[in-house]
Amino acid sequence: xxxxxxxxxxxxxxYGTVARRxxxxxxxxxxxxLPQLVDTYTLVLATQALVFGLLAVGVGVLTGHxxxxxxxxxxxxxxxxxTTAWLTRHDITAGLLQLPAAAxxxxxxxxxTGIVVIRARGVVALMLTLAVGELTATAAVQWxxxxxxxxxxxxPPARIFPGGAELFDDQDIYLYVLVVALVVAGITALVxxxxxxxxxxxxxxxxxxxxxxxxxxxxxxxxxxxxxxxxSGISGALLMTYARYVSPQDVGxxxxxxxxxxxxxxxxxxxxxxxxxxxxxxxxxxKLGNWWPGHAPLFLxxxxxxxxxxxxxxxxxxxxxxxxxxxxxxxxxxxxxxxTPAAAGAGDGTVPASGAPVPEEADAR
Amino acid sequence: MDWLDAHLIPALDGVAYGMLLFxxxxxxxxxxxSGGVLNLAHGTVYAMGAYIAADIGxxxxxxxxxxxxxxxxxxxxxGGVLAVAVAPVARRGHLDQALLxxxxxxxxxxxxxxxxxxxxxxxxxxKALEDSVTxxxxxxxTYRLAFIGVAALLAGxxxxxxxxxxxxxxxxxxxxxxEMVAALGLSPRVVHTATLVVAGAxxxxxxxxxxxxxxxxxxxxxxxxxxxxxxxxxxRLGSxxxxxxxxxAVGEVQTLGVVLAPDLAPYLLFGAMGIAxxxxxxxxxxxxxxxxxxxxxxxxxxxKGGGA
Numbered sequence: 001x002x003x004x005x006x007x008x009x010x011x012x013x014x015y016g017t018v019a020r021r022x023x024x025x026x027x028x029x030x031x032x033x034l035p036q037l038v039d040t041y042t043l044v045l046a047t048q049a050l051v052f053g054l055l056a057v058g059v060g061v062l063t064g065h066x067x068x069x070x071x072x073x074x075x076x077x078x079x080x081x082x083t084t085a086w087l088t089r090h091d092i093t094a095g096l097l098q099l100p101a102a103a104x105x106x107x108x109x110x111x112x113t114g115i116v117v118i119r120a121r122g123v124v125a126l127m128l129t130l131a132v133g134e135l136t137a138t139a140a141v142q143w144x145x146x147x148x149x150x151x152x153x154x155x156p157p158a159r160i161f162p163g164g165a166e167l168f169d170d171q172d173i174y175l176y177v178l179v180v181a182l183v184v185a186g187i188t189a190l191v192x193x194x195x196x197x198x199x200x201x202x203x204x205x206x207x208x209x210x211x212x213x214x215x216x217x218x219x220x221x222x223x224x225x226x227x228x229x230x231x232s233g234i235s236g237a238l239l240m241t242y243a244r245y246v247s248p249q250d251v252g253x254x255x256x257x258x259x260x261x262x263x264x265x266x267x268x269x270x271x272x273x274x275x276x277x278x279x280x281x282x283x284x285x286x287k288l289g290n291w292w293p294g295h296a297p298l299f300l301x302x303x304x305x306x307x308x309x310x311x312x313x314x315x316x317x318x319x320x321x322x323x324x325x326x327x328x329x330x331x332x333x334x335x336x337x338x339x340t341p342a343a344a345g346a347g348d349g350t351v352p353a354s355g356a357p358v359p360e361e362a363d364a365r
Numbered sequence: 366m367d368w369l370d371a372h373l374i375p376a377l378d379g380v381a382y383g384m385l386l387f388x389x390x391x392x393x394x395x396x397x398x399s400g401g402v403l404n405l406a407h408g409t410v411y412a413m414g415a416y417i418a419a420d421i422g423x424x425x426x427x428x429x430x431x432x433x434x435x436x437x438x439x440x441x442x443x444g445g446v447l448a449v450a451v452a453p454v455a456r457r458g459h460l461d462q463a464l465l466x467x468x469x470x471x472x473x474x475x476x477x478x479x480x481x482x483x484x485x486x487x488x489x490x491x492k493a494l495e496d497s498v499t500x501x502x503x504x505x506x507t508y509r510l511a512f513i514g515v516a517a518l519l520a521g522x523x524x525x526x527x528x529x530x531x532x533x534x535x536x537x538x539x540x541x542x543x544e545m546v547a548a549l550g551l552s553p554r555v556v557h558t559a560t561l562v563v564a565g566a567x568x569x570x571x572x573x574x575x576x577x578x579x580x581x582x583x584x585x586x587x588x589x590x591x592x593x594x595x596x597x598x599x600x601r602l603g604s605x606x607x608x609x610x611x612x613x614a615v616g617e618v619q620t621l622g623v624v625l626a627p628d629l630a631p632y633l634l635f636g637a638m639g640i641a642x643x644x645x646x647x648x649x650x651x652x653x654x655x656x657x658x659x660x661x662x663x664x665x666x667x668x669k670g671g672g673a
Binding site (some may be wrong): 063069116119120123125127130131132134135138139141142236253254257260261264265268294295297298300301302303304305307308309312 | 403453454457459460462463464465467468469470471472473474475476478479483585591594595598599602631632635636638639642643
């Protein structure tokens with residue numbers, strides 16, 4: 001495991017970084033010009049995928065980085081969405097005000113519920129987050145004055161700046177959501193790569209050792225849970241901006257499950273992968289699902305089966321997979337050093353003894 | 366006595382729901398214990414059994430037995446299919462397995478709706494069980510009472526098999542220490558496959574017998590899955606006895622609990638689950654809250670004393 005991990009790190013630091021940055025830049029440019037490339041329906045779906053992807057980013061922070069698989073991120077997402085709806089109805093329509101308010105509301109909610117959740121691990125934590133999510137969805141049905149009950153609540157369009165033009169055009173909404181999602185995801189990725197992210201990795205991989213070394217593990221986890229709540233709160237605010245409507249159905253158990261699976265499909269520790277997984281789910285359900293109306297679950301199910309069998313490292317691991325496949329077929333991929341005997345052994349499934357030179361193109365599964 | 370009289374029927378309903386959910390959840394928890402696979406397609410197998418009962422059953426005993434045989438066989442087959450499907454990802458994490466079994470559940474659910482239709486189905490009950498019996502002055506459906514009996518019998522038999530038979534010993538041993546079982550010449554994978562087949566048959570059979578209680582509809586699979594998941598986690602994953610208590614508790618919360626606390630009804634199930642998990646997980650959070658409250662109370666008293 002250690003050898004594999006260091007192999008991945010070595011690979012990404014030497015060759016991967018440049019290639020990955022280039023790929024990321026291409027994707028961002030593609031996303032920015034997307035309104036010129038696709039029809040309105042696809043653009044609205046892309047907006048939905050970005051909002052859902054940001055929700056998945058929050059799930060990924062907890063599931064992949066903190067090691068707490070969660071089915072409850074719809075709760076701060078709901079808090080963010082209903083807070084935004086409340087603000088909009090009280091004439092605070094500027095997105096630049098709504099976003100921090102929704103983030104704060106989501107973070108506060110997570111800080112309170114997190115006290116309970118971060119005590120548990122594994123499947124118990126998963127069920128506790130499920131309880132938080134379901135209780136929040138139930139509260140959304142019951143608390144009619146604030147949420148409109150099961151009818152939901154709809155709002156007038158938002159603006160970006162106070163007194164600015166209303167966000168009404170699908171292209172404008174898409175670009176606004178895209179920029180916010182990219183900024184939030186970028187900040188998240190930077191924090192996760194900082195020493196703070198390393199501390200979190202330590203907690204995830206060896207909690208006892210971190211505790212023994214004197215790290216306040218509970219505080220780290222609560223902070224992470226709060227941060228993930230802020231991300232999900234922002235995602236809820238964006239939901240209000242593009243859909244201008246939220247009901248308990250938008251924050252139900254199935255959305256939580258899909259967000260978790262989006263992260264698994266994308267690769268649990270990849271921020272970009274969370275968006276990729278979310279995009280795959282939204283397009284499978286709402287675009288492929290349209291080919292045979294009423295059978296969207298079938299397409300989703302097939303997507304999940306394909307993902308399990310063909311993408312063992314998630315969508316984010318595809319590049320590695322292609323590289324190791326090319327390597328196994330004897331192809332030389334530019335930028336890779338020639339195979340060493342140790343690396344050949346790794347490709348065949350035998351793990352070289354630790355201390356041996358790290359094989360650059362080890363099969364990183 | 367009045368209280369008992371007023372709440373007898375919901376309490377009995379709770380036992381009926383609980384026993385039904387136990388038969389479903391027992392297979393789930395055993396399959397997890399012996400093979401480490403939390404099968405999210407388990408509720409779909411129940412729904413399949415329930416649809417089969419609605420389709421084949423016509424109110425005669427013969428057809429009920431036929432439906433039971435077909436439902437159990439279909440459930441066992443699905444268990445075998447699942448064992449084959451899970452094998453390639455057995456060494457990967459629980460999340461990958463969740464993705465796989467959830468995918469199977471979605472595909473299976475879609476096939477069920479395509480084949481049996483999207484309507485909620487009514488299920489015919491054998492004529493002899495159609496009426497109600499009088500219990501302490503209350504009318505109660507005979508079928509539910511009979512179901513409680515059958516399920517209790519099934520639970521007893523299953524428990525006896527698990528604790529006393531060689532096959533049961535193999536399952537328990539695989540749960541505890543698969544390497545040791547393998548060293549003794551018994552393949553844990555065979556045990557695991559057999560457990561999944563039996564679990565599937567139990568869920569399918571429970572679907573057939575439980576169809577008049579939790580009726581087949583497109584939502585049935587999700588509902589039963591969610592309740593079973595709560596039961597196996599609250600009852601400790603892998604523990605059959607724990608699942609029994611948790612199942613009865615879930616049944617009672619949904620029936621008796623709703624009667625006792627109607628205002629809180631929508632929050633009851635997940636609220637109770639959260640509290641049960643906090644108490645059970647031994648996370649120490651409840652004692653800690655109590656300790657902090659005591660400290661605060663002492664400080665408040667001290668402040669009052671100082672002010673006076």
